[in-house]
Amino acid sequence: ELHRYATGQGIRIAVIDSGVDADHPDLRGQVAINRNFVDAGPPLAETHGTEVAGIIAARAGNGIGIAGIAPKARLLALRACWQQGAASAQCNSFTLAKALQFAISNKAQVLNLSLGGAPDVLLARLLDVALQRGITVVAAVDPRLDGGGFPASHPGVLAVTGTQSGATDTPAFRVAGNGVPAPIPGGGWTVVDGSSFAAAQLSGLVALVRQRAPRLENAPMRA
Secondary structure, eight states: OGGGTOOOTTOEEEEEESOOOTTSTTTTTTEEEEEEOSSSSOOOOOHHHHHHHHHHHOOSSSSSSOOOSSTTOEEEEEEOEEEETTTEEEEOHHHHHHHHHHHHHTTOSEEEEOOOBSOOHHHHHHHHHHHHTTOEEEEEOOTTSGGGOBTTTSTTOEEEEETTSOOOSSOOEEEOOSSEEEEETTTEEEEEOSHHHHHHHHHHHHHHHHHHOTTOOHHHHHO
């Protein structure tokens, strides 16, 4: 129903995550930039990044799969994490910093960070720059970490937790995080759970608002 009013048309969303399968039929044509900040190789198609990207911006009306929350948004698929096993990924400060700097320089309007860890001084400074430039930063809460983890705990970031998650002392949006359909590498789909995917939904909703009110500052955006 929301897509009658906004689809995220023209909004640039940086997905800083593991690799995105830009050739997936639900993501073909949705990825404006696909970069690898982990190593010198080409971008890889990995599970978590593909799921997050699809929830945000999977193609609508193509007769298959799902429709993303913001299907007309343009994705910056920035691989700063690498897959470990079937369902987990790891990042480090250096790869995340390179991806954040790239997103800021390339005028992303929304940053999706479906990840969490310990506070980091360099990343905090980059997030402050992003926020000062009017970029909306969305991050997933990890209830196992103090304050919901970083960057969700960083001032100005829109922290998101799934409705099934435990309580956290970080003020957070609660979004349905159970049974969310998402694409996976190789042309298939699955159903996923967790705050990573709740955050992806909120990033899509932010893109819809940004389309309708492109000059809206982050404080009223939060409201």
